[in-house]
Amino acid sequence: MARRSLPLLRHLLHDSTVAAAAPPPQPLGLAGSRRSVTYMPRPGDGAPRAVTLIPGDGIGPLVTDAVRQVMEAMHAPVYFETYEVHGDMSTVPAEVIESIRRNKVCLKGGLATPVGGGVSSLNVQLRKELDLYASLVNCFNLPGLPTRHENVDIVVIRENTEGEYSGLEHEVVPGVVESLKVITKFCSERIAKYAFEYAYLNNRKKVTAVHKANIMKLADGLFLESCREVATKYPGIKYNEIIVDNCCMQLVSKPEQFDVMVTPNLYGNLVANTAAGIAGGTGVMPGGNVGQDHAIFEQGASAGNVGNEKLVEQKKANPVALLLSSAMMLRHLQFPSFADRLETAVKRVIAEGRYRTKDLGGNGTTQEVVDAVIANLD
Amino acid sequence: MARRGLPLLRQLLRDSAAASSSPPPLKTLASAETRRSVTYMPRPGDGAPRAATLIPGDGIGPLVTGAVRQVMEAMHAPVYFETYEVHGDMATVPPEVIESIRKNKVCLKGGLVTPLGGGVSSLNVQLRKELDLYASLVNCFNLAGLPTRHENVDIVVIRENTEGEYSGLEHEVVPGVVESLKVITKFCSERIAKYAFEYAYLNNRKKVTAVHKANIMKLADGLFLESCREVARKYPGIKYNEIIVDNCCMQLVSKPEQFDVMVTPNLYGNLVANTAAGIAGGTGVMPGGNVGQDHAIFEQGASAGNVGNQKIVEQKKANPVALLLSSAMMLRHLRFPSFADRLETAVKRVIAEGKYRTKDLGGDGTTQEVVDAVIAALD
Numbered sequence: 001m002a003r004r005s006l007p008l009l010r011h012l013l014h015d016s017t018v019a020a021a022a023p024p025p026q027p028l029g030l031a032g033s034r035r036s037v038t039y040m041p042r043p044g045d046g047a048p049r050a051v052t053l054i055p056g057d058g059i060g061p062l063v064t065d066a067v068r069q070v071m072e073a074m075h076a077p078v079y080f081e082t083y084e085v086h087g088d089m090s091t092v093p094a095e096v097i098e099s100i101r102r103n104k105v106c107l108k109g110g111l112a113t114p115v116g117g118g119v120s121s122l123n124v125q126l127r128k129e130l131d132l133y134a135s136l137v138n139c140f141n142l143p144g145l146p147t148r149h150e151n152v153d154i155v156v157i158r159e160n161t162e163g164e165y166s167g168l169e170h171e172v173v174p175g176v177v178e179s180l181k182v183i184t185k186f187c188s189e190r191i192a193k194y195a196f197e198y199a200y201l202n203n204r205k206k207v208t209a210v211h212k213a214n215i216m217k218l219a220d221g222l223f224l225e226s227c228r229e230v231a232t233k234y235p236g237i238k239y240n241e242i243i244v245d246n247c248c249m250q251l252v253s254k255p256e257q258f259d260v261m262v263t264p265n266l267y268g269n270l271v272a273n274t275a276a277g278i279a280g281g282t283g284v285m286p287g288g289n290v291g292q293d294h295a296i297f298e299q300g301a302s303a304g305n306v307g308n309e310k311l312v313e314q315k316k317a318n319p320v321a322l323l324l325s326s327a328m329m330l331r332h333l334q335f336p337s338f339a340d341r342l343e344t345a346v347k348r349v350i351a352e353g354r355y356r357t358k359d360l361g362g363n364g365t366t367q368e369v370v371d372a373v374i375a376n377l378d
Numbered sequence: 379m380a381r382r383g384l385p386l387l388r389q390l391l392r393d394s395a396a397a398s399s400s401p402p403p404l405k406t407l408a409s410a411e412t413r414r415s416v417t418y419m420p421r422p423g424d425g426a427p428r429a430a431t432l433i434p435g436d437g438i439g440p441l442v443t444g445a446v447r448q449v450m451e452a453m454h455a456p457v458y459f460e461t462y463e464v465h466g467d468m469a470t471v472p473p474e475v476i477e478s479i480r481k482n483k484v485c486l487k488g489g490l491v492t493p494l495g496g497g498v499s500s501l502n503v504q505l506r507k508e509l510d511l512y513a514s515l516v517n518c519f520n521l522a523g524l525p526t527r528h529e530n531v532d533i534v535v536i537r538e539n540t541e542g543e544y545s546g547l548e549h550e551v552v553p554g555v556v557e558s559l560k561v562i563t564k565f566c567s568e569r570i571a572k573y574a575f576e577y578a579y580l581n582n583r584k585k586v587t588a589v590h591k592a593n594i595m596k597l598a599d600g601l602f603l604e605s606c607r608e609v610a611r612k613y614p615g616i617k618y619n620e621i622i623v624d625n626c627c628m629q630l631v632s633k634p635e636q637f638d639v640m641v642t643p644n645l646y647g648n649l650v651a652n653t654a655a656g657i658a659g660g661t662g663v664m665p666g667g668n669v670g671q672d673h674a675i676f677e678q679g680a681s682a683g684n685v686g687n688q689k690i691v692e693q694k695k696a697n698p699v700a701l702l703l704s705s706a707m708m709l710r711h712l713r714f715p716s717f718a719d720r721l722e723t724a725v726k727r728v729i730a731e732g733k734y735r736t737k738d739l740g741g742d743g744t745t746q747e748v749v750d751a752v753i754a755a756l757d
Contacts, residue, residue: 113593115603121594148527148631164543164560169597175564179598181543185554212645214492215500218548219558224494245648245681249656252527252631266591269624270649277628302624 046077049333052099052106053080057087058306059317060109063299066319066370067107067326073374076330076338080107085122087112087306092122097129105333106296107326110306124167127160130294133187134194135160135268137287137300139275144351145284145360151256152279157198158268159191160289165265183219183264188226194290195227195262196234206238206259207231210247210267223264244271251275276301283318283359284350286325288332297329298322311358315365318357320346323373345376425456428712431478431485432459436466437685438696439488442678445698445749446486446705452753455709455717459486464501466491466685471501476508484712485675486705489685503546506539509673512566513573514539514647516666516679518654523730524663524739530635531658536577537647538570539668544644562598562643567605573669574606574641575613585617585638586610589626589646602643623650630654655680662697662738663729665704667711674711676704690737694744697736699725702752724755 053068055061071078081103083096100106113121126132135158141147168180192209199207209227213220224241231239242250244267250257251274263271276285287300299321311317323346330339349355355372356362432447434440450457460482462475479485492500505511514537520526547559571588578586588606592599603620610618621629623646629636630653642650655664666679678700690696702725709718728734734751735741 115592115596115600124594164591165594167594169595171597175601177562177597177601179560179562179595181558181560183556183558212543212648213494215503215544215546216548216558217494218550218556221494222554222556245652248627248649248653249661249681252653252656253660266645267649269591270627270646273624274627274631274653277631281632282628302628 045334048077048079049105050103051078051080051329051333052096052103053082054085054096054106054108054111055082056085056109056306057112058110058308059311060111060306062109062312062315062317062366063319063322064107064109066366067322069370070323070342070373070377071326074338074341074377077335078330078333085111087122088114089122092126092129097126100130100294100296104294105329106294107322107329108296108298109322110299110302112306124165126296127289130291130296131161132289132291132294132296133159133161134191134291135272135287135289136198137272137276137285139272139279139285139300141279142284142347142350144353145280147278147280149252149255149278152275154255154258154275154279155198155204155260156268156272156275157191157195157260157262158272159187159262159264161265162187163265181216181219181266183222185222185226188223188264189230192227192230192262195260196230196237199237199260200234204237204260206240208247208258208261209239209241210244210261210263210271211241212244212267214243220264227262247271248274252278255279273301281318281359282321283357284320284324286321286328288325288328295329295332297325297332299325315367316357317366318359319366319369320350320357320360341377342373344378345373348376349373424713427456427458428484429482430457430459430708430712431475431482432461433464433475433485433487433490434461435464435488435685436491437489437687437691439490439685441488441691441694441696441745442698442701443486443488445745446701448749449702449721449752449756450705453717453720453756455721456714457709457712464490466501467493468501471505471508476505479509479673479675483673484708485673486701486708487675487677488701489678489681491685503544505675506668509670509675510540511668511670511673511675512538512540513570513670514651514666514668515577516651516655516664518651518658518664518679520658521663521726521729523732524659526657526659528631528634528657531654533634533637533654533658534577534581534583534639535647535651535654536570536574536639536641537651538566538643540644541566542644560595560598560645562601564601564605567602567643568609571606571609571641574639575609575616578616578639579613583616583639585619587626587637587640588618588620589623589640589642589650590620591623591646593622599643606641626650627653631657634658652680660697660738661700662736663699663703665700665707667704667707674708676708676711677701678704694746695736696745697738698745698748699729699736720756721752724752724757727755728752 053064055064081099085092085096111122137156140153162182164181166180166182171177195207211220211224213224255278276282282302285300288295288297307317327339327342349372355364355368357364432443434443460478464475490501516535519532541561543560545559545561550556574586590599590603592603634657655661661681664679667674667676686696706718706721728751734743734747736743
């Protein structure tokens with residue numbers, strides 16, 4: 001397959017044609033199972049696809065470059081249109097949005113969001129402009145990477161556009177600030193629908209809604225109503241609800257009870273980070289943001305965390321999260337065989353344990369991990 | 379001391395004289411092994427029994443408050459309880475209960491169930507707002523003999539208790555669209571920051587971490603951070619840093635030893651406290667309380683609204699450890715440090731032995747068995 005796609009790739013780099021596709025993201029779930037189904041492509045499926053690439057800030061350029069190298073080594077039918085965007089810009093440049101609308105898929109490193117007043121978060125802005133209403137993080141134990149918690153395989157589906165992140169704040173009088181949390185039936189319904197559809201398509205058994213409706217009765221109450229309505233349409237999938245503080249406690253004591261979790265914006269952020277932390281850290285969990293027409297793939301949790309100066313200088317950032325997210329992207333683009341090869345190689349490298357970056361307890365550099373992954377490709 | 383206290387107690391139960399005092403902030407229970415070497419020299423009259431309001435509450439509440447009552451009697455502690463029935467489905471807390479707490483200044487409480495959905499507002503929240511108990515404190519630490527996935531945990535979460543996301547101001551703008559107000563004021567942020575630093579100072583803590591999400595909620599959490607930074611300047615001996623709440627959750631589960639005292643607004647505090655309680659052994663063992671300028675209510679540290687399920691109540695297998703340790707905090711608050719130490723030591727001995735443990739700690743004991751073991755371990 002490598003020999004066929006290379007001339008195709010060269011051919012299509014001259015004229016750019018884009019195939020349309022809008023499938024939902026798939027989980028990477030359990031490590032041991034290899035797909036036994038042979039993928040029979042339709043003619044023309046191997047045509048290379050254009051993907052917008054935003055290196056971002058901090059460790060972003062380092063890890064997106066890692067993905068680029070691995071894609072080239074695999075001769076994946078994907079080519080990148082790179083755009084420079086930095087967290088201190090006031091808005092995302094118009095040509096970047098144009099490019100994502102055209103390509104429908106984007107891969108992105110983190111964009112640093114300055115703390116305090118002034119610039120609003122570009123990560124949030126991208127999600128709102130393209131209406132990427134579902135953020136998905138898959139947190140699971142990787143074999144060979146010992147953690148304090150076993151049997152973790154949680155998918156956190158988080159509403160991405162409203163809730164506490166509405167950005168509506170004002171100072172009523174000096175010293176008193178009001179911040180609006182907006183919950184709408186429309187957004188709650190579609191995130192619930194996405195969560196159940198995801199569970200259905202990926203053979204997941206249970207969906208848990210996370211809320212704080214004992215205190216925020218109307219707001220989270222509306223969210224819960226929407227989830228319950230959608231749950232009635234999927235009788236084969238178990239549905240339950242859990243208050244967010246109890247949820248945090250259960251996550252750290254018995255994480256195996258959770259399967260798919262659907263949450264509003266803020267709780268989803270915290271639950272996703274906690275789940276990522278118990279399963280191995282934000283350096284290895286893949287994730288993405290998906291909407292009706294577009295999808296942006298990035299590091300699963302803590303998208304705004306672009307690492308510190310030292311990591312960037314020593315080039316020791318962990319590329320695993322973005323590599324696994326790019327595998328999700330390949331599956332999204334309907335290249336399951338490439339996605340499988342990439343995932344298997346990455347998991348083999350982690351299981352071996354020789355090339356690991358600092359957050360996994362090793363001392364390797366980004367380049368060493370990338371070389372190991374490329375060597376493990378079959 | 380036991381023989382002296384009993385006739386005194388009897389006498390004062392006949393004529394009820396309540397000594398007034400303005401209690402200082404709560405102390406930590408943390409390090410298990412260190413016994414206090416300082417002898418407590420009381421002032422004359424310090425041994426006079428104190429009245430404390432007792433609210434058994436719902437679910438496992440009556441079970442665990444009964445446990446505390448038994449242990450207090452066994453110790454002959456100079457505390458007597460005025461019990462009031464309050465249940466989560468009442469519309470408001472009865473005025474005589476509030477009166478009693480205002481008089482006694484101290485209250486011990488089991489959980490009050492908060493119904494989901496519209497209708498009744500949370501009585502736990504109502505109590506805190508009425509009495510202006512603006513600081514909620516949970517001490518999460520590893521107990522010797524109780525194995526957990528995380529070691530070296532000793533975190534105190536100080537959470538703003540009256541405003542933030544729990545303002546209770548919600549309305550439906552148009553059908554299908556709801557707005558919920560999160561209010562942050564300089565006044566409340568300042569006083570919770572002051573409390574946190576004062577707590578750290580009085581309890582020899584080295585670091586205070588402010589938890590926030592000011593990259594997204596720039597004005598609201600930005601105001602909170604400003605207040606924390608101002609107060610931090612007045613305590614140059616205490617290290618201060620800030621952490622975004624999502625990164626904080628991740629750090630809590632991977633490297634909890636980096637945290638010491640954490641000060642947070644209302645919602646984040648709830649989640650961080652429960653996560654920290656979970657990693658250190660569960661909400662069944664962590665003590666905590668709510669304190670304000672004049673009053674204090676002691677209850678199970680985290681998940682105050684979680685009153686257990688029907689099965690635990692029927693089988694009487696609720697874990698009394700959290701409320702026992704909280705009542706030890708209460709004894710220290712009432713200036714009875716020797717009783718507090720005895721109670722804590724007995725409870726920790728029982729946990730270290732491991733023979734009598736309830737289900738959440740991996741054992742199979744009932745509440746009564748644990749209580750009997752604690753009473754037997756008292757010295």
